[in-house]
Amino acid sequence: MSIKVRYFASLKEKVGRSEDTLTYSNPMTVYDVWHYANVGTEIPENILAAVNMDYASLDFVIVDGDEVAFFPPVTGG
Amino acid sequence: MAIQIKTDIFDPFQEIQAYQNTKLVDVMTIGASNIFIGTMRDFNEDTAVKSMTLEYYPSMTEKQIEKIILAAQQQWQLIDCLVIHRVGTVLPNEPIVVVAVWSSHRGDAYDANRFIMETLKSKAPFWKKELLDDNQERWVIKNTNGYTSV
Numbered sequence: 001m002s003i004k005v006r007y008f009a010s011l012k013e014k015v016g017r018s019e020d021t022l023t024y025s026n027p028m029t030v031y032d033v034w035h036y037a038n039v040g041t042e043i044p045e046n047i048l049a050a051v052n053m054d055y056a057s058l059d060f061v062i063v064d065g066d067e068v069a070f071f072p073p074v075t076g077g
Numbered sequence: 078m079a080i081q082i083k084t085d086i087f088d089p090f091q092e093i094q095a096y097q098n099t100k101l102v103d104v105m106t107i108g109a110s111n112i113f114i115g116t117m118r119d120f121n122e123d124t125a126v127k128s129m130t131l132e133y134y135p136s137m138t139e140k141q142i143e144k145i146i147l148a149a150q151q152q153w154q155l156i157d158c159l160v161i162h163r164v165g166t167v168l169p170n171e172p173i174v175v176v177a178v179w180s181s182h183r184g185d186a187y188d189a190n191r192f193i194m195e196t197l198k199s200k201a202p203f204w205k206k207e208l209l210d211d212n213q214e215r216w217v218i219k220n221t222n223g224y225t226s227v
Contacts, residue, residue: 009132009204010216050202053137069134075217076131076162076203077115077174077194 001025001064005037008071011044031058033068046073080142081161082133089114089161089175096159101179107156111186113176113194119169121217125210129217131164131173134202138162145196149178153185158193162203195223 005020012018020037028036030051034043049056050069062068079096093112101107119126146158161175176194180186198220205217 006134008134008202009206050134050137053134053140055200069137071134071202072204072216073219074199074202075205075220076133076201077198077220 003033003062003065004067005033006067006069008069010072011047011070014044015041028062029058030056030060030062030068033062034058034070044072047071048073078143078146078157079159080139080146081159082135082138083161083163084165086167086171087161087163089172092161092175093159093177096177101157104156104179106181107179108181109179109183109186111178111180111183111190113174113190114172115174115194116172117167117169121207124215126169126207127210127212128166128168128208130166130206130208131162132204132206133162133164138202141201142197145193145200148196149189149193152192153180153189154182155180155185155189158189160193160197162197162201164203191223198223 002021002023005022007015007018015038022037024036030049031043048071049058051060051062051066117129142160146160149155156179159175159177163173167173176190178186178190207215207217209215
């Protein structure tokens with residue numbers, strides 16, 4: 001099973017890349033995805049997450065083909 | 078309803094006029110049009126700002142703005158809504174965002190416009206990076222509270 005992980009804004013600069021494609025075999029939450037993609041890096045305290053372009057909590061369970069995104073608080077308008 | 082993301086400078090009044098001329102010209106039930114235009118100021122947190130660059134999450138941004146408008150339509154009697162948001166590099170005095178709401182009555186138009194704008198500020202995935210006078214760059218960490226004067 002595989003998922004795409006995307007990063008935006010200051011978080012993209014922090015992790016040094018805009019996206020990952022990950023393969024996995026066991027069920028994972030959004031929180032697990034962060035640690036799988038960023039081994040040894042604690043998840044930022046104020047991070048926001050989305051799955052398939054809807055906001056998702058860190059305990060949301062992902063499925064094959066999902067697009068997971070991590071980003072800082074939004075500042076548009 | 079229309080949601081537009083623009084990469085170049087635009088004239089808010091021409092955009093609103095064009096939308097009215099094409100989508101609303103035959104609608105005779107409109108009694109109130111409420112328009113909010115947000116522009117870039119040349120300072121933030123007591124620091125001069127030369128320009129800012131707006132990043133967004135294509136598709137998610139439009140999807141979230143649509144959800145905000147649908148939520149407004151659930152709460153107020155609205156005829157139509159137009160939201161335009163700029164991305165890319167923006168200079169002081171240039172428009173960043175337009176929220177236009179058409180309704181039969183002013184109460185719905187005023188309140189829905191405020192709701193859409195304030196919710197957009199906390200839910201629509203846009204991020205601002207400022208270029209300061211000394212050429213240092215700075216991410217905007219949080220938006221000001223729209224319900225206070227400070």
